[in-house]
Amino acid sequence: MKVFNIAFILLVILSTSCQSQEKDKPTHLNYKAQTRGFLYEIQLENNSIQINNNNMVKTAVLTKNQLIQIDSILNAINFKEIKNNSSTNDLAVDKAIKGVFKLEFNGNSYIFDFNHHMLPNEIDEFIKTLKEYTN
Amino acid sequence: MKKLILFFAIIALTIVACQDNSDEITPNQEVTAIDMSDFFVYTNDDTLSAKATADAKNDKCYSMKVLNRQLKENPSLEKRMYDIELHTRKLIAAKGKPGSGGGGTPTPDPTPYAGAVSIPVVVNILEDPAHPVTQAHIDSQIAILNADFNNNNPNTAGVPSEFASLVADVNITFTLAAVNRKASSKSSWGTNDAMKLSSQGGIDATDPANNLNLWVCEIGGGILGYAQFPGGTLATDGVVIGSDFLGENTAGGVYGHGRTATHEVGHWLNLRHIWGDGRCRQDDFVDDTPSSDAPNYGDPIYPTVNCKSNDMTMNYMDYVYDNAMYMFSKGQNDRMRTIFAVGGSRESFVQ
Numbered sequence: 001m002k003v004f005n006i007a008f009i010l011l012v013i014l015s016t017s018c019q020s021q022e023k024d025k026p027t028h029l030n031y032k033a034q035t036r037g038f039l040y041e042i043q044l045e046n047n048s049i050q051i052n053n054n055n056m057v058k059t060a061v062l063t064k065n066q067l068i069q070i071d072s073i074l075n076a077i078n079f080k081e082i083k084n085n086s087s088t089n090d091l092a093v094d095k096a097i098k099g100v101f102k103l104e105f106n107g108n109s110y111i112f113d114f115n116h117h118m119l120p121n122e123i124d125e126f127i128k129t130l131k132e133y134t135n
Numbered sequence: 136m137k138k139l140i141l142f143f144a145i146i147a148l149t150i151v152a153c154q155d156n157s158d159e160i161t162p163n164q165e166v167t168a169i170d171m172s173d174f175f176v177y178t179n180d181d182t183l184s185a186k187a188t189a190d191a192k193n194d195k196c197y198s199m200k201v202l203n204r205q206l207k208e209n210p211s212l213e214k215r216m217y218d219i220e221l222h223t224r225k226l227i228a229a230k231g232k233p234g235s236g237g238g239g240t241p242t243p244d245p246t247p248y249a250g251a252v253s254i255p256v257v258v259n260i261l262e263d264p265a266h267p268v269t270q271a272h273i274d275s276q277i278a279i280l281n282a283d284f285n286n287n288n289p290n291t292a293g294v295p296s297e298f299a300s301l302v303a304d305v306n307i308t309f310t311l312a313a314v315n316r317k318a319s320s321k322s323s324w325g326t327n328d329a330m331k332l333s334s335q336g337g338i339d340a341t342d343p344a345n346n347l348n349l350w351v352c353e354i355g356g357g358i359l360g361y362a363q364f365p366g367g368t369l370a371t372d373g374v375v376i377g378s379d380f381l382g383e384n385t386a387g388g389v390y391g392h393g394r395t396a397t398h399e400v401g402h403w404l405n406l407r408h409i410w411g412d413g414r415c416r417q418d419d420f421v422d423d424t425p426s427s428d429a430p431n432y433g434d435p436i437y438p439t440v441n442c443k444s445n446d447m448t449m450n451y452m453d454y455v456y457d458n459a460m461y462m463f464s465k466g467q468n469d470r471m472r473t474i475f476a477v478g479g480s481r482e483s484f485v486q
Contacts, residue, residue, distance in 0.1 A: 034432070036398075036454040037380075037390050038357030054357075092412050093402050094361040095326040117356050 025107060027070060031127065033099035033116035040099070040116065042130055044070075051134050058134040066133055073129060074105050077122045085120070086113040169224045173418060174217065215366040219480050220420070223405065223473040230469065247472035252485055254347050255312035256280075259338040261319035261330055261352035266378035266386065268351050273314060276382035279393030280309040280400060283451060283463075290449075290461035295437050298447055301423050303468035307404075312346055323355025328371045340370055344483045347403065348373030349396065351381050360395040362402035365480035374399035392457035401452050401463070404471040404481075409452040415442035419452070423466035430454035 029044035041052040047067060050059045062070070090096035099116035101123065103109070114120070119127065230246045256277065260268050282288050286304035294302055315338050329335035330352045340348040350373060354360070360376040379386040380395040387395075407419040410427040418426065425444040431453050438445040447453070451460045452467070463471075474481040 035357065035359075036395075036430070036432070037359045040357075088412055090326070092407060093364060094358065094399065097357060 025104065027067075027074065028104040029130075030102045031099060033097050033114075035094065035097045038097060042127065044130065049130060049133055051131060060134045062133060069129070073126050074103075077126070079108075079110050082110075082112060082120050082123065084113045085115050085118055087115065090115070169221060169228060171217075171221060171224070174220050174420075212366065215480075216364065219366050219405065219474070222476075222478055222480075223420075223470055226473040226476055226479075227469050245477050247469045248475035248479070248485060249472070250306075250485065252307045252472075252475055254307060254309050254484055255345065256309050257312050257341040257346045257348050258314045259330075259340075259348060259350045260314065260316045260378075261321070261324065261337060261350070262316055263319055263322065263353050263378060266353060268378055268381055270314075272382040272384055273311065274382070275384075276376075276393050276396055277309050277311050279382060280396060283394070283397045283461075284309070284400075288461040290458060294449060294462055295445075297438075297445060298449070298462065298464075301447075301462075301464045301466075303463045303465045305463055305468050305471060307471070309347070313341065315341070319352065322353050324352045324375075325355060326358060326361055326375075330375060331371045331373070340373060343369050343372040347400070350375045351378055353378055359390055360399045362399040364402060365405050365474055372403075374403050387457075389456040389458070394451065394457035394460050397451050398460070401467075401471075405474050406452050406463075406467055406470060408454075409447060409450045410441075421464060421466040421470055423464045424450065424452075434459040 026046050027044065029042060031040075031042040033040045039052060039054055041050075043050045047062045048059065049062060050057060086098045087096060091098055097116040099114040099119070101110070101112040101114055103111075112123075114123065226245055226247050258273055262268065284305040284307040286302060291302060317338055319336070321336065324330045324337075328337075330337040330350045331340060331348075333339045337352075338350065340346075352375065354375060354377045358377065359380050360374060362374045363372055374396065376396050376399065377387075380390050380393075382393045382396075384391040384393075406421075408430065409419055409424050410429055411417040411419040414428045415426050424447050426442040427444075427446045428442055431439055431446055431448040432455060434456050435446070435448040437448070439448050440446070447462075447464065448455055449459060449461050450467075451463055453460060473479055475485045476482065
C-alpha cells in the first residue's frame, strides 16, 4: 500500500511539473497562405519573426514588450470559438486562398484552415500586429 | 478457466461488432452499379468549429454532419453535381465494353464523346489602363489553348517516360467568337462574380450554353484566375483570368504564358486539381493520375514523391509555373469528353 501511495504522489508531482513546463514553452506560430502565384508566410519562433510576402522577406527581433503584447493578444482569443472558414468549394476552382494557421501557445496546439482573405477578426488583428513589428 | 472464457467472449464480441451491417439501407441499383462512395460535394464548411489537434478525429465526424446538413439546404446544386459525376462515371465505365442491347444488333452504351469539339470563346474584358489587354494577348491565348488541348505544347517532349503513354490529345479547338470591352477603374474585382454581371459593373455572359465566356479583369488578392464547374448557374458559367495572365504577356512573368486559362478551362470541363484538394485518399476522380496530397509549385524536379508515388507535376491541373505544365492525361480526356456526350452538361456545344 505504501509503495502504491508513493507511486501515486510521484505521478502527481511529475505530471504537475510537466504541465508547468508545457506552459513555459515559447509561443510558436506558422501561418502559410499559398496558391498558384501567391505566398504569404509568417514564422514566429522564440523572439524572432519572419514574414514572407510573395518572396519579399522581412524579419525582426522582438522586444520583451512586444512578446508580452503577443501573449496578451493570444490570451484574449478564445480559440474554442474560432472556426475554420476555408471552403473547399472555392479552393477547388481557385476562388480562394487557404491559410493554414499552426500555433503552439501555453502548451496547447491549434491548427486552423482559414480563407486568407476572410480571417476571423481576432486572428486578423493578431496578424496585423505581427506585421507592424516587421515594418 | 474463467479468464479463458472471458477472453473468448471479448474476441467474439469484437468480431460481431466489426462485421458490416448486412441490413444497412442500400442505395438504388444504379448507384450501386457505379461506385459513388468516394464522391463528395464541396460545401462551405464555415460552421465547422476548429479545435485543438487532439480533437482532429472528432472533427471528421462533425464535418460529415455539416456536409449532410448543407446538402439538405442546397439540394439542387448538389444534386446537379452528383448527377454530372454519376453520368461521367457511367460513361467512362462503359467505354470499351461491348454493346448491351438485346436481340440482333447490340445497342452500344453511351461513352465519352469521341469526335472533335469546337468551342467558341467570348472574351469579356474589363479594361484597366494600367493592365492593358491587347488583341495579341487574346490571339496568343486562343493559340495556347489550342496547343494545350491538341497535344501541341512543345514542352510535352519533356514528359517523363513513366507518364509518356498517358499524354492525351484532347482534340478540342477554341475559336474566338467575340471580344467585348468595357472600361473599368476597379483595381480588385475579387471572386464574387461581379465581373460577370452588368448590374454589378461587369459584362453579362453571352449565350453560355454555346460559348465559353472568358472574363479578363484585375481580380486582385493574389488570384491569377478562377473557374466554375459544370452544373453551376448559367449566368456565371465560364472562367476569369487576371489581366496580366492572359496569353503571352510579359507582365505575368512565370505565369505569363497562358496556362492559367488552360488550367481554369480544365475546371470548366469538370477536371479537379490533380491532388484532389485533399490528402492522399482524396481523389481527383481520374484513374491514371497518381495520388497526391498537395499542390506542387514552381518548376519541380522529377521525381517528386508524395503518397508513395511520383507526382504528375507537369499536369495542367497542378499549380506549377506555366512552362512547367504540359500534359493532360488520357483519363482526364475521358472525363472532359463525358460532358459533351448524350445527356452531358455541355452537350449543347456539339449539337
